[in-house]
Amino acid sequence: MSLETVVEDIRDEARARAEEIGAEADERADEIIADAEADAEEIREEREAEVEREISQEREQRLSSAKLEAKQARLGARRDVLEDVHADVEQAIADLEGDRREELTRELLAAAADEFDDGATLRVYGRAEDQSLIEDILTEYDDATFAGEQECLGGVVVESEASRVRVNNTFDSVLESVWENNLKAISDRLFDDQ
Incomplete structure (x- = not known):
């Protein structure tokens, strides 16, 4: 075997090893990208769920606040009517x-x-x-x-x-x-x- 043949064999081996390392690197990169995409999707879903919870909570708070306001307005109107009736009764008594x-x-x-x-x-x-x-x-x-x-x-x-x-x-x-x-x-x- 000549020196050239040995050099050529080493080169072939180095190329094969480089291709193998490149293939492993590509495979590892694909795994990392897939993991990153899965993590990103999970984070996005968690954030969407959190935003939905916040929206739902805000909606409930506003609805509760609106109901309380309506109840207070209704009670105020009732109180006003009762005061008017009381005043009318007082006037009727005074007019006896x-x-x-x-x-x-x-x-x-x-x-x-x-x-x-x-x-x-x-x-x-x-x-x-x-x-x-x-x-x-x-x-x-x-x-x-x-x-x-x-x-x-x-x-x-x-x-x-x-x-x-x-x-x-x-x-x-x-x-x-x-x-x-x-x-x-x-x-x-x-x-x-x-």
Whole structure:
């Protein structure tokens, strides 16, 4: 074998080895690229899922906020209607006249007087416009006098000179008691809540 043949064999071997290394490098590069593409796809899918979760969460928050706002607006409107109804009832009570006003005033005075011992000296207060009505009713009571004005829709406030008891039997106090005790029923009837 000649030197040239040996050199040629070495070259052939080197070429074959270079081709083999190149093929291995190409194969390894293809694996790296495939792994990188798979990782990129996984990252993209995770990010898409995260963005979808954030969108869904934002949508839920906005929907919840809108529902709360609507509920508050509805409650505000209901409160306004209830206040209007209350004001209308107050006005209707203030406008009571004649026999009905006298009958109610008598009943409230009698109920208040029952809270005191017999023979107690009573001072009765009432609406300025009702002074003559109250004084007429008081002619039926011993030891009871009209003592002055009370800012109210009507009715009476009675107190005893001998005790610290004060009975508020005004139309206002009766209305507030009835209103508070029946507010749910009033609301249900006005707004058809069942």
